[in-house]
Amino acid sequence: xxxxxxxxxxxxxxxxxxxxxxxxxxxxxxxxxxxxxxxxxxxxxxxxxxxxxxxxxxxxxxxxxxxxxxxxxxxxxxxxxxxxxxxxxxxxxxxxxxxxxxxxxxx
Amino acid sequence: xxxxxxxxxxxxxxxxxxxxxxxxxxxxxxxxxxxxxxxxxxxxxxxxxxxxxxxxxxxxxxxxxxxxxxxxxxxxxxxxxxxxxxxxxxxxxxxxxxxxxxxxxxx
DNA sequence: CTTTATTATCGTAATATTGCGATATAATAA
DNA sequence: TTATTATATCGCAATATTACGATAATAAAG
Numbered sequence: 330x331x332x333x334x335x336x337x338x339x340x341x342x343x344x345x346x347x348x349x350x351x352x353x354x355x356x357x358x359x360x361x362x363x364x365x366x367x368x369x370x371x372x373x374x375x376x377x378x379x380x381x382x383x384x385x386x387x388x389x390x391x392x393x394x395x396x397x398x399x400x401x402x403x404x405x406x407x408x409x410x411x412x413x414x415x416x417x418x419x420x421x422x423x424x425x426x427x428x429x430x431x432x433x434x435x436x
Numbered sequence: 437x438x439x440x441x442x443x444x445x446x447x448x449x450x451x452x453x454x455x456x457x458x459x460x461x462x463x464x465x466x467x468x469x470x471x472x473x474x475x476x477x478x479x480x481x482x483x484x485x486x487x488x489x490x491x492x493x494x495x496x497x498x499x500x501x502x503x504x505x506x507x508x509x510x511x512x513x514x515x516x517x518x519x520x521x522x523x524x525x526x527x528x529x530x531x532x533x534x535x536x537x538x539x540x541x542x543x
Numbered sequence: 544c545t546t547t548a549t550t551a552t553c554g555t556a557a558t559a560t561t562g563c564g565a566t567a568t569a570a571t572a573a
Numbered sequence: 574t575t576a577t578t579a580t581a582t583c584g585c586a587a588t589a590t591t592a593c594g595a596t597a598a599t600a601a602a603g
Contacts, residue, residue, distance in 0.1 A: 333462070334592080337487045338466055349459035352452075372580060384564075384581080385562050388562080403570085406579055418539075431469055491550095491592075512549095512601070513550090513600045515550065
C-alpha cells in the first residue's frame with residue numbers, strides 16, 4: 330500500500346495529475362515567479378531569494394525541468410534557467426481544456 | 437527536515453501550490469471527470485468506477501472538498517457530490533492569472 | 544427495534560516527498 | 574596546475590501521502 334495506482338488511470342489522467350503535482354509546491358511556484366521577473370536566472374540567486382539550501386533548489390529545478398517547463402543553458406560557469414514559453418502555453422491550454430470539459434454537464 | 441517550509445512563502449504562493457497539489461493525483465482527476473459526466477454522483481458508484489477501496493475514495497473526496505471544489509448533499513441514505521461551479525470558475529481564473537503573469541518578461 | 548446500505552473515520556503499512564549536509568562535477572580564474 | 578565558483582547528485586532523516594481493512598455513524602427499510 331501507499332503507492333499511487335497509476336495503472337488504473339489512463340495516460341491523460343496521469344499526465345495531467347503529474348503536471349498539477351509538480352506545480353503543487355510553493356517553492357516551485359516561487360521559482361517560476363522569480364525567473365519570470367528576472368528575464369534570466371542563475372540558480373545561486375534563487376538560493377538567496379527563496380531561502381532554501383542549494384541542494385534543495387537544485388532538486389526543485391530538476392522537477393520543473395522534468396515536465397519541460399524550464400530549459401537550462403550553461404552560461405560560463407553558471408546555469409541560465411529559463412521558462413520554456415511554448416511548453417508553458419501548451420500546459421496552460423491543457424489545464425484549461427481539462428477545466429472547460431470537466432465543468433460541462435455538471436449539476 | 438522533510439516538512440515543507442510554508443512560512444518562507446507568501447499566502448498566494450502557498451494557496452496556489454495547495455490547489456495544484458490537490459489536483460495532482462490521477463484518482464482525483466478521474467473523480468472530477470466522472471462526476472462531471474454523471475450530472476450527479478454517489479460515492480458508491482465511484483468505488484466501482486475508479487477501482488479503489490471505499491475508504492480511499494472517501495479520503496480523496498474529502499480533499500477535493502477541502503479546496504471547495506466539491507460540495508456534498510445528503511440524499512436519502514447516500515451522498516450527492518457535485519462540482520461547485522462558482523468555485524471551479526474561480527480556480528480556473530486563479531490558475532490562468534498565475535500562468536499569464538508568470539510568463540511575462542521571460543527571456 | 545433490528546437489519547441493511549452508504550459514507551466517514553481510525554489505525555496502520557508501504558511508499559513518496561522534502562530538505563540538507565557532504566561530496567562530485569565542471570568551468571573559469573589565478 | 575591549483576584554487577574558486579556554480580551546480581548536480583548522493584545518502585539520509587523527518588514528514589506527508591496513498592491505500593485499505595476494520596469499525597463507527599447515519600438513515601431508510603422491514
